[in-house]
Amino acid sequence: MSQNAPVAEDFSRSFRNALGRFATGITVVTMRTPTGELIGLTVNSFNSVSLDPPLVVWSLSSNLPSLKLFEDCEYYAINVLAADQEAVSQRFASRMADRFAGLGFDHGLGGAPLLHGCCARFVCRNTTRYAGGDHVIFVSEVVSFDRSDADPLVYFGGAYRHLTP
Known part of the structure; x- marks a missing residue:
């Protein structure tokens, strides 16, 4: 092993920190279950794919309990958070019981x-789902x-950021 290569346990953290150098917007993906329960979670893995047809892409960790609900629903919403919605992002990233209250x-x-x-x-x-490592x-x-x-609310380097004129 070379001196510059990270040790195995440091690789995930180093990789995550390197990815954090790419600024992203923050979204909350929401849906309603067949029983009427509202589900939502904070997601920053959102991007456009195609204009014709209009397609977007996002991903969800394979170990989340809500994964099956999102895989099985027909429709969901992707809400792109505004700069003043940090608290909304934190709410939907938490384990709070009723995130919509x-x-x-x-x-x-x-x-x-x-x-x-x-x-x-x-x-x-x-419409379509693919396995992607530890995400769908x-x-x-x-x-x-x-x-x-x-x-928009922006996330960069492990922190919320705001655009400046």
Whole structure:
């Protein structure tokens, strides 16, 4: 082993830190189960794939209890958080029992919650999934969307950031 190569237990942390040098937006992916339960979680692995047809991609850890619910639902919403929604990001990243308590939202197709105050919201049809290491990759057809002029919440280097003019 060369002196510059990280030891095995340090590789994951070093790799994660290197990935953290890429700035991302923050989204909350939401859905409604067949029993009416609202599910949502913070995701920063979101990107566009295609304009025609309109496709986006995001991924979810294979070890999350909600994975099966997202795999089986027909529609979900991807809510792109605005700069003033750090608390919303933290709420949906937590183990809080009712993450939707006190939040305003609209209902998209399939009852997918569309959070108020976001800079963009996409209602997606759950179309294709792929195994990707320790994650499942969702490729989703966008069936409707809206947007505002709000600045996005950005994540970089392990911390929330804000755009500057």
